[in-house]
Amino acid sequence: MSIPLDENLCLKLYERMLTIRMFEEKAIELFEHNLIRGNVHPCIGQEAVSAGVCATLRRDDYMLNTHRGHGNCIAKGADLKRMMAELLGKETGYCRGKGGSMHIADFEGGNLGANGIVGGGIPIAVGAGISVQNRGTDQVVVCFFGDGATNQGTFHESLNLAALWKLPVVFICENNQYGLSTPVREAVSIFRISDRAIAYGIPGVSLDGNDVIEVYTKTVEAVERARAGEGPALLDCVTYRFFGHFTGDPGRGINYRSKEEMNQWLDRCPVKQFKEQLFREKIVTEETGKAIEAKVRASIEEAVRFAKESPFPSPEETTQDLFLLK
């Protein structure tokens, strides 16, 4: 089957996905070297959702993100250097070292921040949608959250409000099928999360979240609909996180999922699948493929170098940034 997307867009999507993959691999490595504190929640395996969704957006569109959010930051156009610096707690990081992995925000790039509270960002996305509606612009808000968040009250309150007021918010469920160790089938009372859209009278679609082209094309529909003032939609992107919940998850989650299941999903790796597709369509050749990889690797190395060389914030800064002083 030929790819229905423009060649340049395909290359952009591939490069984004590869960047996310390599960034996450590097973050895990830095965590293991004790350069990153707390925890990292890698989105390895979910790259197609990040890249596919964010490629439909303009820079001035808004995004609300989750604790597993590095990929979405990158896809929304964040600077790798400032991201990596934030992971290392450096002054040059997006949040000057005050946020860390779970709280990267880049307001100039429309990234309104990630959330350490599952479902915490969903009403904030609705508010950004209200703001857009009141200001009369044609911006769109994309709100990422996991399957676990769809059981939070905020999910239901927010979808109802967004539907009621026809707000330009596209709700993206990154359904990686586990809330920490709890499988979605033991946590969600219905088979398809997209069916929850029915309760709010908005379109709901479940899709293959490992197929970047499907993610992109379905998101385009929802985003254009929202931009035209026709209201919100819910996309349930079914995917899988290869690494486990976080960097402290034993055996990449082997305590709660089988080796067979993990291998099945590894075979459906979104990056590998898309790369093979691009090879088949001759959009990428052996040679250009290597060049893209080298370019991405160099950008990650540069980000690491920048982060390592940057200073830590000084202790005097601890009491700054609480309130905006006139």
Add this chain to the structure above:
Amino acid sequence: MPEITFVESLRMTLKEEMERDPSLMLIGEDIGRYGSIFGVTKGLLEEFGPHRIRSTPISESAIIGSALGAAMTGTRTIAEIMYVDFTTCAMDQIVNQVAKMRYMSGGKAKIPLVIRTQGGGGRGNAAQHSQSLEALFLHIPGLKIVMPSTPYDARGLLKTAIRDDNPVMFIEHKLLYATKGSVPDGEYLIPFGQSDIKRKGKDVTIAAISYMVMKALKAAQRLAGEGIEAEVIDLRSLVPLDLDSILQSVRKTNRVVIVHEGCRRNGIGAEISSLIQEEAFDFLDAPVERVGSLNVPIPYAEPLEKAVIPDEEDIVTAVKKVLYRT
């Protein structure tokens, strides 16, 4: 100067600020046609329309979260929570989102947001509609807390709150709504962190907040009949706190009673008392006395409720205790 009620003062202020700032939005339950449960927003929907006066479903998390999202993206917002008791339904949004957004983004988020709510007992509204919860919020860095006691202060403080670019909890008292006071037509703002001496005195300092200021003034009047001149300081805002004025008064009177309606245990009196002993220990001629509600939920029956909430008599007793006149 015309005498108007506390509610009228709030309504006039909201109307003026809505006219002044065309982006200003109100969001909350029953604030539209109904005009809100205490009538504060009456007439505003008709004047400013449904985009700026957003009457919501019963969804406190979505109210606060969406108010935050709107504020962060350029829409100055006042969220109304009908009873302070209901803020607990939105606690994650207030504590983890609103209060932390600016700090954890490294000072990038600008949050022009007021959370208007009301609390307090005395009307037989029982345990879930009568609380004074300011101490909960006092414990959360990132929130300013304002509690006016007169129609005049309400107007000046609300203007300051609305124009502030930080989250402000504006907590009114239901028993103050019908009280009347002089309010000039012309514009005035009352800065936060500036207490007001509501009565001058030399023998003892009574530091009070919200409706307790009224009770403290009555107690002071009674004490005057017994030759005791109490100075009544209305704190007006708890964050920021005007500690200097309290200390100044304590250095003069050498005795202090702190009065609030929230539970005595871990109430604001505990914090202020501690600050006084840290800063003015040598000036104290008696231990600091705290007057607050008993450590039980607010009961329904009138004699029980009266026994729980501090009254004039309790304040008089506390004053006599610090004067060793018991």
